[in-house]
Amino acid sequence: MNSLLNSKSVLNTLNSVLATQPKLTALPPLSLYIHFPWCEKKCPYCDFNSHQIKDGKQGFDEARYIKALITDLETELPRIWGRQVHSIFIGGGTPSLLSAHGMNELLSAVRARVNLEPDCEITMEANPGSVETDKFAGFAKAGINRVSLGIQSFQDAQLKALGRIHSGEEAKRAIAIALQHFKSVNLDLMFGLPNQSLEAAKSDIETALSFKTPHLSFYNLTLEPNTYFANFPPKLPSENEIDAIFEQNLNLLEAAGYRRYEVSAYAKKDQECKHNLNYWRFGDYIGIGAGAHGKISFPDKITRQVRERHPETYMQAMETKGNALIEAKEIPAKDLPFEFMLNTLRLTDGVDTVTFGERTGLPLNVVSKGLDEASKKGLLDSNPNKLKATEQGLRYLNNLQEIFL
Incomplete structure (x- = not known):
């Protein structure tokens, strides 16, 4: 009798566990994220996987890194066979440090290996300090159709406090160039900056709105762990002052026809970022490059991957082992x-x-x-x-x- 009860107990427990195992009837949309890990200068607030290029571009070998990215993508093909990619996002770091030739080589290799939707959104992040007219024309020719510019502020004093390499005038010039070459342009702006006043924050938003870009991101500066600002915090506005800045600028954005569709994202009608929407809707994405994360679903499980963070370690792993995974697991x-x-x-x-x-x-x-x-x-x-x-x-x-x- 006890044996029978124990068997029933085990069976009930097993059924309970099985009942909560993932069973997907259809796979979600699929995106591709490509990480470019270098930047000209590491910002004191940045907690992304970015590595400052040293004098003489030590450690930055474009051809070698692109080759590693292509190999990385090829290792993922069996896991996504037959699926379409509906968006690509090239983030960093500062991907605009790539040459136009290198970008063309990379995107040509992607097209040869994965099935892209006809209207695939292809975004590249860019630093206003690394914008050149000819280079942007080359990026557009390579297939980039959306650019996200890390403006943060148009005020030189604020930009200096944030450790940015561009000035307010260079930011405006970069936006004008981007609007000439790309179908869609996003401007990243921050608020709650060191010693920022209500009026200064208003000026930043009004300047951004004057360019009539289809998309704006409006982030509150936060002191992230393992950053310079976390160890040496600047004087930031009070919580009440930050709330006032947010409410003021939210009203300005809405009055200009931008709808807040995500906590920090604002867009004109039908101009939301397809790639980020896929993240927020718990879609799938291949992640290639140093430190990249990926999420791929199967009918009976959902998996995550993480790659080597340091670019040199990542490239060596791709060259010697054919993969740079440091974690590959099924999400419980x-x-x-x-x-x-x-x-x-x-x-x-x-x-x-x-x-x-x-x-x-x-x-x-x-x-x-x-x-x-x-x-x-x-x-x-x-x-x-x-x-x-x-x-x-x-x-x-x-x-x-x-x-x-």
Whole structure:
């Protein structure tokens, strides 16, 4: 009898575990992220995987790095065979340090190996200090159709405090050049800068709006661990001053026809960034390059990969082993709800509740307790067909996301 009860107990436990394993009926959209790890100068607030180019461009071998990227992409092909790539994002670091020839070689190799959607969005990040007219024309010819410019501010004193290599005038010139060559241009701006006043923040937004770019990103400067600013923090505006800057500039953006569609992203109608939307909707992405992360779904599991961070170590690994993975794992079913919510709750429109099952392969009832708690706290919209943060939820997004941790 005890043996029978034990068998039933084991069977019930097994069924319970199996019931929460991912079962995807369809695979999500697929993107490609390419990391370029070098920059001319490491900014004191930056916690991205970027490495300052030394005198004489020591350590920066463009041809060698591109060859490693192509090999890296080839190792991923069996995992995404038959799937279309709908967006590419080349981030860094400062990808605009690549030559136009190198960019053309890289994108030609990508096209030869993966099936790109006809209207594939191809974004490159660029530093205004590394913008050249001929170079941008070459990037556009290579296939780049969207550029994201790291402006941060138009005020020279603020740019100096942020350790940027460009001036306000160089930023304006870079925007004008980008608008001549690319279908879409995004401007990255920061607020809550060292000693920033309400009026200075307003001036930055008004200058950005004068260029009428289709997309703007508006970030609050945060002191990230393992950065210079974390160890030597500058004097930042108070929380009340930061709130005032945000509300002021949000009103200016909305009045100019920009809709806030994600916590820090604003776009004119139908000009949202397809690549970032795929992240926030818990889509799939191949990640190649030094320190790149990837997420690939299969019918019965969702996997993540991480590559070697240092560019030299990454290139050596690609050359000697044929891969530079330092982590490759299946995401445990228990972690999927948090990962999903961590991304999708950033969207101001949220997502339909059915998206949870489509992207995690899990039933919605696995998060029912968290949904009830978040709704009672006023952080989650009460619409039963939506997973959407309230205004309060967006304001206290970390608190909302932690409920599902």
